[in-house]
Amino acid sequence: MGIKEPIRPPLMGQNKTDVLIVGAGAAGLAAALRFVGSGKKVILLDKNICGGSSTGKSAGFLTPDSELELSQLLRKYGTNGARDLWEVAAKGVDIMVDNIKKHKIDCDLQVQDCLFLGKGPSGWKDVQDEVNARKSLGYSSTVYDESQVPSVIGSKAYSGAIRYTGTYGVNALLYAQGIKQVLLNGGIEIFESSEVLSWEGHTVRTHLGSVTADKIIFCIDKPKRYITKYSEDVYHAQTFLSISEPLGDSDVAELFPQGPLQCWDSDIIYTYFRLTGSNRLLVGGGDMMTTYAKNDTTMPRVIDKVINGLKEKIPSIQSLRFIQYWQGRIDMTRDLIPTVLVDPEHPWAHFVLGCVGLPWATFCGTFAARNVLDDKELDNEKYYRYFSPARKFLLPLWLEQVLGKRIVFTVNNAWAKYRQKNVDSKNYSQEK
Ligand SMILES: Cc1cc2nc3c(=O)[nH]c(=O)nc-3n(C[C@H](O)[C@H](O)[C@H](O)COP(=O)(O)OP(=O)(O)OC[C@H]3O[C@@H](n4cnc5c(N)ncnc54)[C@H](O)[C@@H]3O)c2cc1C
Structure with a gap:
């Protein structure tokens, strides 16, 4: 449509x-x-x-995972509470995907598994926490240790990863x-x-x-x-996004050896990226100084740093050009x-x-x-x-x-x- x-x-x-x-x-x-x-x-x-x-x-990641990982929901709310809240977001994903299919909305719907990437020893622990949380709630996932990560993403810079299905990308x-x-x-x-x-x-x-x-x-x-x-209950986090030129098929295969995934890492202000249907790489992130800043930052320096950080981890995108960037504020409660x-x-x-x-x-x-x-x-x-x-x-x-x-x-x-x-x-x- x-x-x-x-x-x-x-x-x-x-x-x-x-x-x-x-x-x-x-x-x-x-x-x-x-x-x-x-x-x-x-x-x-x-x-x-x-x-x-x-x-x-937004970057159009449709996943139940949001600012709170499943292991964090589990710690906070216990088993039933974590399940309730995870299912809230999973239901939201289903509603959106059903709408797209039912009404034939042309919005670049991509079936795209999630890949949560650990950085360093603490990131590997975060990955394992997520694996254990998913196990305890009966949700399936695949875990990759440091040596296995390059089989799913063209990088040797991550200490481990967890992948799960039922997630999508969308414009x-x-x-x-x-x-x-x-x-x-x-x-x-x-x-x-x-x-x-x-x-x-x-x-x-x-x-x-x-x-x-x-x-x-x-x-x-x-x-x-x-x-x-109730406006008092709401504040915001600022995040930045950029989109690249289209990648060639061989670049895509090098970046995602098992097919495109939607990824984010274990940093507090995490970097996130996914491939669009036209093989462009969307990369997002921020930094400590600007995430909770009262006013918007519109200069490209934050997203440039995010992109350069990702390029250091993924050699095959070294020369990829990013053609546009934008920022936005995500409303959030305490x-x-x-x-x-x-x-x-x-x-x-x-x-x-x-x-x-x-x-x-x-x-x-x-x-x-x-x-x-x-x-x-x-x-x-x-x-x-x-x-x-x-x-x-x-x-x-x-x-x-x-x-x-x-x-x-x-x-x-x-x-x-x-x-x-x-x-x-x-x-x-x-x-x-
Ligand atoms: C850069 C960026 C990347 C993101 N990436 C993702 C992602 O990949 N996946 C994901 O799930 N989420 C992502 N998010 C978060 C997600 O976009 C938001 O959480 C979600 O869109 C919130 O939807 P909403 O309807 O609550 O708010 P909004 O989309 O903000 O809608 C609120 C609407 O209210 C209108 N409005 C406000 N005040 C008034 C008024 N007084 N009168 C009339 N209209 C008014 C606004 O114009 C607006 O259209 C991202 C956000 C940003 C900024």
């Missing part, structure tokens, strides 16, 4: 609807899709274009634009260039119009305080788990915030929509607990007033990822 509708016009005049969805990234699009055929009148607004923010800028901007077309065909009204500037009761206002809705689902990024106090809630002060409004990863966003958007549709499932309350804004963090939030949001967020992120244990397990799934 190609893009038939270029940019939708902005919202104008006064409008009424059953459901208003604000934000057309992976989450808002997934929410809107749930209403096609429901008989509800639905309006979808975005201040940019559909997929114009993080979703469209996420084309995916978003494809879903937009499906929504338009399904009777959803979409307005782009329509930023919600204020919200009062059941009515939101943009610069040229307003919508009054029975129910509202906010799936926005970089939320502002004037929309919700513990890297999304916040999804029904606003207690406005019970007709849902918020989906801080989803790290396209699959998480897709699941959470669908989840919010199914609750608005009253199409609840047995596991409903469990997810509201996982995604509740009332979660525990190492550093208390008042410290943000003293030390600043950036520092406190970074510490809380690191704690959640590397240290936090047994998170309120009795409130989530009961361990068997």
Whole structure:
């Protein structure tokens, strides 16, 4: 399916609807899709274009693995909790792939196994932790020690790797634009260039119009305080991406001897790379100085360093030219788990915030929509607990007033990822 509708016009005049969805990234699009055929009148607004923010800028790795590896989920939530949350993201992957196949969306879908690459002795330990976590949850994987890594990736620089299946690569901007077309065909009204500037009761206002809705689902990024106090829960990580000229077939075979994979390494600020359908290498990463910086860095020096670091590890790409780069901010919460809630002060409004990863966003958007549709499932309350804004963090939030949001967020992120244990397990799934 190609893009038939270029940019939708902005919202104008006064409008009424059953459901208003604000934000057309992976989450808002997934929410809107749930209403096609429901008989509800639905309006979808975005201040940019559909997929114009993080979703469209992303590298398109579709994997349940996000900022939290499975071993980290296991340490934090125990067996059942880790399984629940891994399945959340796995379900998000399935929803996206099913949509692509069902609606024949032309978005460069690639079946691409994951390869998590260890760097140095600590990286090899991370790989083994992941292998053990997968074993304990009954998920299959293949492990490669240092001597075996070159059989899957043209490099001798990694200390080991773990590979697993069920993952894909996708051009996420084309995916978003494809879903937009499906929504338009399904009777959803979409307005782009329509930023919600204020919200009062059941009515939101943009610069040229307003919508009054029975129910509202906010799936926005970089939320502002004037929309919700839950904007306080969200910060961001900045990451950089670049794309190369196409590789020749022999270069591809040298880089990926057993076929293309999507890869990332064990560094805290990790480097990630995958091949697109046109044999271009997408490489992403960042550095400590800019990841949590308050303002965007647009200079190429960070991505240049990432690319040069990768070139040192993979000799066959030494002379590969990278033709374009961009940066983006990934919204995240203090513990890297999304916040999804029904606003207690406005019970007709849902918020989906801080989803790290396209699959998480897709699941959470669908989840919010199914609750608005009253199409609840047995596991409903469990997810509201996982995604509740009332979660525990190492550093208390008042410290943000003293030390600043950036520092406190970074510490809380690191704690959640590397240290936090047994998170309120009795409130989530009961361990068997
Ligand atoms: C460079 C980069 C690479 C990434 N790579 C990957 C990857 O390979 N795999 C992966 O899974 N994830 C990746 N991510 C993360 C992923 O893109 C995000 O986690 C995901 O897209 C979040 O989706 P979302 O719908 O929650 O948010 P967004 O895509 O940010 O959507 C939110 C939407 O809300 C709109 N909006 C905000 N405020 C308003 C308002 N007031 N009024 C109207 N509209 C508003 C925005 O314009 C935006 O379109 C990457 C992110 C970046 C930046």
